[in-house]
Amino acid sequence: MSSKTRTLLLTVTAVSVAVAACSTDSASESSTVKMMVIGDFTAPGFSFPQIVDGAQAAVNETNLSGGINGDSIELLSCDAQNDPNAAAACARKAVQENVSAVVGLHSLQNNSVVRALEGAGIPSVGSNDLGALDRTSPVSFPMLSTPVHLFSVVVGMPHYDKCAKPGVLHTDVPAGVEAARIMKKFYAENVPIAAPARLVPLQVDATDVTARVATVLEGGTDCVFLALPPTLNTAVIKAIDNVGANVEVSGATPALPESAMRDLGEPAVGVYSTTTFKLPGVDPAADTFSRQMAEVNPDAVQDVAAESAYSGVKIVAQAMEGLTDYSGKSVLAALNEMTNIDVGLAPVIPSFADSSLPGLPRTFNTSAYSYQWTGDHYELLKPEPTDVSALLGKTLASQ
16 A cells, blocks of 8 residues: 555545544534423413523523533423313423423413323423322422412411401412412411401402402401412402502412512502512522523513522423433432432422422422512511421311
8 A cells, every 4th residue: 555545544534533523522512401391371360471481591591501411401382371281282292302301380280281291201390389290299399389388378477376357369279279278277276366267269360359359358357368360469459459458468479470569559568478489689599590581581570480490490400410311200310319409599408308298298398488568679578488387287187
């Protein structure tokens, strides 16, 4: 073989190796981790499109810092429309797309989603446990607990034990009915001065709350607790102000977003709210979340529903560190091995082992921060959250 031929072969070989290396690098750079947001984005009276923005904020932040093991995250989304068929279709899409996890699940049809995810071994992380399966399924890792949130609406309000005539306005869906019954039972067992709490249901899509508000205020009600979605909450607060009732009002922060409270103006001043998340303006981690959200969509509602979706992405990213298998089942196994889960926005979760709460084994976040609306922002009433697990557990156990 001539020296020219040998040189030519060596050159071709070197070029082939370089091309192969470039191809490998390119494939690595193009690898993605798929996650999906599922929720009610356009449902009348119950719409949370901001969870997509919250999840995207965390995706952008994670990708900019190197992604997951060097691989970028691709975020998909699907509107469940508060329709069981649409929700089930979203879940099937998640399975078909081989997503590593569903994040921020927030729909009144959560059961339809979780049922399908459970069959495929895909975890749901950072959800709001609006369905029974969210609270019991081994693939469910909620950050928002409806029983905790709505129970803390009572015990997180200062001087709740001074309410002699409590009233509860709640939705007529199972989660709302359940929350109202728990509140009534708690008062009956723990506040001797209180008359039986008056429970007044409202349809989720109600357009006029005047009659129901009049009913809950009958007989000199002094405290009104809200277990309603945002549009109904604001309508109720306005109706209470219109009749000049002198009552304390408390609700869950996710259903009393800052934008809606500002729009209400004077009637909202003094309203209490509770949430398991820190809000922007009171903590650096929450401020980071707020900035990232604004970069994604400056008009998006920044609330705890968005924070939960943001947290879901962060938790999945932490669980996937070091994994080579990005399948849902692999991520599910990694989640179950996690300890001291900390995303900065909520109290640290020791692990994802089942809780000791009766009927709520998948309830991990049991502490709530208390706030009061000043007219411009939510003021944190005390720096440490209230752990409601003991009182809630006692109430649930006696049912």
